[in-house]
Amino acid sequence: MRRKLAAGNWKMNGTQARLDVLDALNAAHVSTPCDIVICPPAHLLIPAAKACATGAVEIGAQDTHTAAKGAFTGDISAEMIADSGASHVIVGHSERREGYGETDATVCAKAIAAHAVRLTAIVCIGESLAEREAGSALDVIAAQLQGSVPEGSTGDNVVVAYEPIWAIGTGKIPTMAQIGEVHAQLRQDLIARFGPEIGGAIRLLYGGSVKPGNASEIFAVPDVDGALVGGASLAAADFTPIITALADS
Numbered sequence: 506m507r508r509k510l511a512a513g514n515w516k517m518n519g520t521q522a523r524l525d526v527l528d529a530l531n532a533a534h535v536s537t538p539c540d541i542v543i544c545p546p547a548h549l550l551i552p553a554a555k556a557c558a559t560g561a562v563e564i565g566a567q568d569t570h571t572a573a574k575g576a577f578t579g580d581i582s583a584e585m586i587a588d589s590g591a592s593h594v595i596v597g598h599s600e601r602r603e604g605y606g607e608t609d610a611t612v613c614a615k616a617i618a619a620h621a622v623r624l625t626a627i628v629c630i631g632e633s634l635a636e637r638e639a640g641s642a643l644d645v646i647a648a649q650l651q652g653s654v655p656e657g658s659t660g661d662n663v664v665v666a667y668e669p670i671w672a673i674g675t676g677k678i679p680t681m682a683q684i685g686e687v688h689a690q691l692r693q694d695l696i697a698r699f700g701p702e703i704g705g706a707i708r709l710l711y712g713g714s715v716k717p718g719n720a721s722e723i724f725a726v727p728d729v730d731g732a733l734v735g736g737a738s739l740a741a742a743d744f745t746p747i748i749t750a751l752a753d754s
């Protein structure tokens with residue numbers, strides 16, 4: 506059985522005042538039977554990890570450089586992320602792929618950098634609207650999975666998040682049949698590549714406009730092991746019902 510995972514991506518939102526959300530989540534989910542990860546902006550990694558030292562919430566970063574250290578102004582390494590007390594890092598979010606020209610090879614190198622310091626990589630993949638409309642979504646996703654998820658991946662060190670780009674921050678979501686079709690293919694491809702044990706253990710998240718009102722139907726789709734949530738993870742009043750829906754699914 507794969508343990509369910511609710512991950513929140515705060516993106517470039519939040520000052521120290523927002524750490525209250527973590528206190529509320531830790532208080533609400535003392536015994537909720539699923540994993541909870543919040544990925545705040547980099548300047549909050551250390552206080553967030555401290556705030557969650559004894560709580561259910563784990564902390565992740567939103568990106569990492571591929572190198573361990575060096576002359577990369579403005580970047581943060583996986584070692585620094587681990588040093589902050591975080592346990593996860595998102596790699597290959599579409600906002601990084603599109604805005605910073607990250608390729609599958611870059612994303613794969615970032616996941617490898619994460620693994621080197623025992624961080625779990627949340628590897629994001631997903632098609633554009635044009636690709637979906639052209640009927641190539643499944644091919645695009647298969648290629649991204651193959652190119653972005655490194656050798657040596659396991660159920661402990663990798664989570665795959667399917668995030669159709671056109672669903673992120675738009676309020677639009679695919680049909681449940683479309684989500685199911687993608688997740689079934691992802692599971693099949695992971696098993697073909699890593700074998701039934703590892704391929705069957707890697708968790709698959711859906712991301713893109715997950716809200717309290719649609720969470721239950723998304724979590725009922727086979728092979729959806731949780732969600733990567735943007736906007737609705739910024740307030741405990743929104744994220745808590747999503748986590749509860751996941752635990753109940």
Ligand code: PGA
Binds near residue numbers: 668737
């Ligand atoms: P959203 O973002 O939930 O605000 O659509 C999802 C994401 O980008 O991970």
